[in-house]
Amino acid sequence: MVEGDGRLVPATDDEVMEVEDFLIDDKTEVNVTTDTGKTEECISSGGPSCLKLQLESSEGLPDSENKKVDAEQLTSRLEYIEEMLQKVKQEERLRLACGSPDDSSAFMNVDRQCSDPHDKLLFIDVKLQSEIPLQEIVPSSALILNGNHNNEPRSIGECSKPADEPGESRSPASGACASSKPDFSKLKGEICLDNLSIRELHELFKATFGRETTVKDKLWLKRRIAMGLTNSCDVATTTFTIKENKLVKGMEESCKNADGTLTGPSMVEAMDISCKNSPTSHCSQIEDHQIVSGKSVRNNRVEFDGGSDDLQTEQRAAKRVRKPTRRYIEELSEVESRDCSPKVSSSAKNIGSEQTSPKSWVKPIRKVSSNERPVVTRLDSLGGSGVQVPYVSRVRRSRPRKNIMALMFHPSGMGMGMAAKVVKKTLMVHGSQPDSECLDQVLKPRSASEQFQPLLTPEDEKDHQCSVIDTIHLGKNLGLKQSDSSEEASDDNLATVPTAKGGMRRKHHRAWTLVEVMKLVEGVSKCGAGRWSEIKRLAFASYSYRTSVDLKDKWRNLLKASLAQTPPDDGINSRKHASVPIPAPILLRVRELAEMHAQAPPKLGSSRLAGVGGRSVQETRSGYL
DNA sequence: TTTAGGG
DNA sequence: CCCTAAA
Numbered sequence: 001m002v003e004g005d006g007r008l009v010p011a012t013d014d015e016v017m018e019v020e021d022f023l024i025d026d027k028t029e030v031n032v033t034t035d036t037g038k039t040e041e042c043i044s045s046g047g048p049s050c051l052k053l054q055l056e057s058s059e060g061l062p063d064s065e066n067k068k069v070d071a072e073q074l075t076s077r078l079e080y081i082e083e084m085l086q087k088v089k090q091e092e093r094l095r096l097a098c099g100s101p102d103d104s105s106a107f108m109n110v111d112r113q114c115s116d117p118h119d120k121l122l123f124i125d126v127k128l129q130s131e132i133p134l135q136e137i138v139p140s141s142a143l144i145l146n147g148n149h150n151n152e153p154r155s156i157g158e159c160s161k162p163a164d165e166p167g168e169s170r171s172p173a174s175g176a177c178a179s180s181k182p183d184f185s186k187l188k189g190e191i192c193l194d195n196l197s198i199r200e201l202h203e204l205f206k207a208t209f210g211r212e213t214t215v216k217d218k219l220w221l222k223r224r225i226a227m228g229l230t231n232s233c234d235v236a237t238t239t240f241t242i243k244e245n246k247l248v249k250g251m252e253e254s255c256k257n258a259d260g261t262l263t264g265p266s267m268v269e270a271m272d273i274s275c276k277n278s279p280t281s282h283c284s285q286i287e288d289h290q291i292v293s294g295k296s297v298r299n300n301r302v303e304f305d306g307g308s309d310d311l312q313t314e315q316r317a318a319k320r321v322r323k324p325t326r327r328y329i330e331e332l333s334e335v336e337s338r339d340c341s342p343k344v345s346s347s348a349k350n351i352g353s354e355q356t357s358p359k360s361w362v363k364p365i366r367k368v369s370s371n372e373r374p375v376v377t378r379l380d381s382l383g384g385s386g387v388q389v390p391y392v393s394r395v396r397r398s399r400p401r402k403n404i405m406a407l408m409f410h411p412s413g414m415g416m417g418m419a420a421k422v423v424k425k426t427l428m429v430h431g432s433q434p435d436s437e438c439l440d441q442v443l444k445p446r447s448a449s450e451q452f453q454p455l456l457t458p459e460d461e462k463d464h465q466c467s468v469i470d471t472i473h474l475g476k477n478l479g480l481k482q483s484d485s486s487e488e489a490s491d492d493n494l495a496t497v498p499t500a501k502g503g504m505r506r507k508h509h510r511a512w513t514l515v516e517v518m519k520l521v522e523g524v525s526k527c528g529a530g531r532w533s534e535i536k537r538l539a540f541a542s543y544s545y546r547t548s549v550d551l552k553d554k555w556r557n558l559l560k561a562s563l564a565q566t567p568p569d570d571g572i573n574s575r576k577h578a579s580v581p582i583p584a585p586i587l588l589r590v591r592e593l594a595e596m597h598a599q600a601p602p603k604l605g606s607s608r609l610a611g612v613g614g615r616s617v618q619e620t621r622s623g624y625l
Numbered sequence: 626t627t628t629a630g631g632g
Numbered sequence: 633c634c635c636t637a638a639a
Contacts, residue, residue: 532627549634
């Protein structure tokens, strides 16, 4: 129920207040509040397309009254929803979103993925405050709610509609959203609306999230990708914390539609679009501590049975940490999957700098690592090479020591470079290689001086988590990590070209994901090119890797790409071209920004930002976000 | 330390 | 990506 202060309090089993967001993908939200069975239907929308059913007693919602509309008409829907709720409850409150921590105005959004291909991604979204004025009952919402097969929310936000054309869909929604967000609708449209093959989807997925997926469910893929792109619009800094092996994520993006009302068949797409462009980047800012402190997080074990294996795997992974959030999936999957490496390194580095609050450690892991011997014995079994390498601690990715002498320390007598290579190779051969990142770190020659410390210092220990765990515990408790790492491993090919001597090129080589690129672009649009550290702080706070320099470099590349490719104008769109190049819209954006900055760098802030390029004016309009 | 460029 | 020179 909702308390006066607007807090959501866990209700009894019977009075579970659940708001379900069918994940209508993009924010077509269906919020249902069930109480003692008494329900009142209100449609408030987070936008034109949001249907909200709320409990009579939960008067917390401002506009609820105005939202009453066609109760009759909604009855059926309500019933449906209730039905679903029941089902959901039965399944077990997978997710009881409760309690909004300190910030009463905050909303909690908890989502989970269902293994069932048909109702995967069932989100329970609780919004304590709906400031969103009701627009009108959207016909399409009926579609959603009435969704024939029980639990088939997917129909909604899906971009499956082949007919949805970027151009078409843009018009209605983009106008509304245009003001505040870069218009990526086109992008999304291209990517999402097309009928991509599974393979293509996989590639896109990879490009978007930076990891591979084995899921073969098209819908799922599309949805994920769509979400990824959608969320990528958020510049919000995502923070998440791992507590006691549980991942608590603080923040959920809510897409509120600001655009006008839409009706008819086009609704679906419209909603979709509006969401993408959803201006709400700011909405997604919830401090992590909030979540943590909130009672909300609760262990909910979810057991599913159906579903494809792949899907299950994917989801199981997510389930592990419980409460996978969309955010989690996209960002975490990137950060987390590569797990330790970035995080750890950053932590070690950040501890002193304060830049980033030290992320939490995964306890279990640490424990393990602490007891592990400094020698990785498992290596030999991996490749059969029989190579045994002393366990080395990771080092801060800071200034390399010019001290090459250390290289000579290696027992085998060969330089670290060599040893490293061997090890790496060994690991690579095996399917279950530890995070390549880690390996890289481990193998870093520059850290040689520290690598042979027999004893682990507390800090080093942390670093060990990475390798040790990945190496030793592969396939064990770390369901999530494991799956992720394995998944990631495949795409995380280290093109390590050890330059004969001691320098290995491409230490990290973390492929830039679409999401990141978009963030970068947005960041640049906000802060302006050149202020990389700013951008880094704002948009990449959660990406411990990606230094400001990286951003700069990437931008440079983007620029180059945009200039080189825009003219030809050909179809280097997301579709086709396995490489999954940067979507044209983004490149356009890049170009615009480049032009903008070229013309009005320091001075004249806004005067002549518009229509500079003379090209697509529509694209140009948003000088800032 | 952060930027800007070169490699 | 890495490295370095400049601000």
